[in-house]
Amino acid sequence: MNSDLGELNKPRESQNNRPNILVVDDTPDNVRLLSSVLTNNGYRVCKALKGDMALTVCKNALPDLILLDVMMPGMDGYEVCKSLKQQESTRQIPVIFLSALNEVEDKVKAFEAGGVDYISKPFQEAEVLSRVQTHLKLRQLQINLQEKNLCLEQEIKDRQNAQRSLEMSEAKNRALVNAIPDVMFRIGEDGFFLDYRSPSLKSLEDIADDNPENQPGNALQKSQYFTQNIFPISESLAADSSFVGKHINEVLSNDLAIWIMHYVQQTLLTSKLQLAEYIQRDKNQERWVSYEVRYVKSGPSEVLAIARDISSRKQADAAKLQAEAIMRHQKQKIEQALKDLQEAQVQLVQNEKMVGLGQLVAGIAHEINNPVNFIYGNISHVQSATSSLVKLLEIYQQEHPPNEKVREVMEELDFDFLTDDLRKMITSIAAGADRINEIVLSLRKFSLMDEAGVKKVDIHENLDTTLILLKHRFKITDEQEIELIKEYGEIPPVLCYPGELNQVFFNLFNNAIDVLKDILPDRLKAQEANPNAPEFIPSIQISTELTEHQTLLIRIKDNGPGISESGRSRLFDPFFTTKPVGKGRGLGLSISYQIVVQKHGGQLSCNSTPGQGAEFVIELPLVQSTVDPLGAV
Structure with a gap:
């Protein structure tokens, strides 16, 4: 039955077009006559003059019916028919024998070979057409019957499978319910x-x-x-x-x-x-x-x-809730202990930094202050003495003209240039001494070694003092320098801890400079690749203002790459840093947060959008409590 299904499923031209009939006869006139009759009646005709040729034609294109001559050279019609019936693909093709042999034994032999009909020669056109039409109808009915049988067998199999599935499902359901x-x-x-x-x-x-x-x-x-x-x-x-x-x-x-x-x-x-x-x-x-x-x-x-x-489940749930409550309590205790430990570590680091900074600044100020005072105190006398000597030499030159040897020496030394350059050098030395004196003063103000506790200070002066100490870092390359933009508002003196507040400014400025230095090479390469892109100028903007709530806002903003949301959520945690390994310990912002929030009762926040820079906002109350809850730092 499976072989029949395979045959029915094979593509055959006769299923969509006119029936195809193979005419096999060694007499060309018979072939031409039969072909003409069949073609005129709407059939398609294939021709073969020998038996082996007929087998080849059947391999290439299966006909719907074969008109086969019995007497042929080589393979006769009986042998051809037997060969067709032995092959799976051609077994079901109806074969009608054409022969001049009219004996009964010849007809019996034809039917035994597998033929479905026998037409004696000379044949009549009407008889051939009638028998061809009859056997084609029989063949089609046979095919239809086979298809219906196959469909019926498939339907029976599907119903049997469905019945087995239903029985299995019912058995499973019964087992499930019983369990x-x-x-x-x-x-x-x-x-x-x-x-x-x-x-x-x-x-x-x-x-x-x-x-x-x-x-x-x-x-x-x-x-x-x-x-x-x-x-x-x-x-x-x-x-x-x-x-x-x-x-x-x-x-x-x-x-x-x-x-x-x-x-x-x-x-x-x-x-x-x-x-x-x-x-x-x-x-x-x-x-x-x-x-x-x-x-x-x-x-x-x-x-x-x-x-x-569900008593057991309820008991288990209650035990689970109790265990979770205990775990939450223990977790809170551990987290609080960790937080206290981190704060203690930060406090110790801050204490060490402030003590070390005070000692360092004190030593630098002491070592530099004495020679600077000596230079700064004597520079005016040097200027006066130099001016007097130069004036004396000029008068002496007028009263006693130099001889030939003196003139040669004066020309060699370029006496006029030398006297002018000497005055300029002394002026430069005086300016350098002023600069050194200003730096020493800034160091003393930054650490406020000579002040302690809460004091009223001018925040602008503290900001400028910190910027003076970091001025050397603003020059990134020989051609590139960080642009500093100040937008100071009118603010009153603020009661605060000046030394610790300077530490906050120092940390924020230092971080902004580090960020701008890190991204500058990439920005310069991008500009080289795209000359039409706007020029990148690294900048730090500082602004101050007084709010309607009588608090002071200090904004420090850079135009760097900004900080991601995940980074901002942990920005003020101890030991968290966005810098590469080895470039930061993650304490600067944590210490700054403690100084601003816990020490001064203010707020420290960060506003940033990736690609648009970062802005740190310090909000301080104008008046501080005279009692430090954390103790002196």
Whole structure:
């Protein structure tokens, strides 16, 4: 049957076009005559003059019918027919023999070879057409019958498979239901029990194994025991009576019956699953037991309810909640201890930094101050003496003209240039001494070694002092320097801890300079690659203003790459840094945050969009408490 299906599924031109008939005869006149008759009647014709040629034609294109001559040189018609019937692809093709042999044994031999009909020569045109048409119809009916048989066999197989699947599904469902250790019942909207199922013996044995105290003797006793634990049966109903057909009020207590009917009505009204729980004493009144009931609409006016003991789950949930509460408490204690430890570490680092900075600045100021004072104090005398000597030489030159040897020396030394350059050098030395004196003064103001505690200061002066110390860092390359933009507002003196506030300014300026130095090479390469791009000028903008809430806002903004949202969320955490490994310890901003927020009662925040720079905003109250909650830093 599978071979027939394979044959039917093969593409054949006759299935979409005119029938194809193969004419095999060694007489060309017969072939031409038959071809003409068949073609004129709407058939397509293939021709073969020998038996082996006919077999080749059948391999290339299967005909719908073959008109085969018996007497041919080489392979005769009987041999050709037998060969066709031996091959799977050509076995079903009808063969009509054409022969001048009219003996009965010749016709019998033709039918034994596999032929379906026999036409004697000389043949009549009408007879040939009639028999061809008849056998083509028979062939088509045969094909249709085979197709229907195949479809019927497939349908039978599908139904058998569906039946097996249904039986397997039913078996699984039965096994699943029997494995459920729950009480299940159907109840109508009028409150009558329609069906009731107690747990199976196997599931009850599992329950009994979990509860060694409960070991009823047989399945009926186990079912009654389990049922009475789930539902407190009314005393008026015998323990072994069937629930089916009885009203819920006859079986259960009034409170439980009202509770169940409420959920039955809700399920029928909403057509949605209803989940409910209830608690009651166990049969022996020794402990509280929790039960869960699921209500599902199982018909237009009935509900399926599944009741399960969830005491173990409730106990496990309670134990889990208790364990989670303990873990949360322990986690909070650990996090607080870690936070305290980090703050203590930051405080120690800050103390060490401030002590070290004070000692360093004190030493630098002391070592530089004395020679600078000597130079700065004597520079005016040097200027006066130099001017007097130059004036004396000029008068002496006028009163006593130099001889030839003196003139040669004066020309060699370029006396006029030398006197002018000497005055300029002394002026430059004086300017350098002023600069050194200014730096020493800035160092003393930055660390405020000669001040302590809370003082009123001019914040602008503190900002400028910090910028003086960092001025050498503003020059990134010989051609490129960071542009400094100041937008100072009118602000009053602020009561604060000046030395520690200078440390905050120093950290913020230093971070901004580091960022701009890091990105400058990439920006310059991008400009070289795209000359039409706007020129990148690294800049730091400082602005101050007084708010309506009588607080001072200090904004320090750069035009660097900005900070991502994930980075901003941890920016002020101790030991967190966005710099590469080895370039930062992650303490600068954490220390700054403690100084601004905890020390001064202010706010320190960061506003940044990736690609558009970062802005740090310091908000300080104008008046500080004279008591330092953290102690001196």
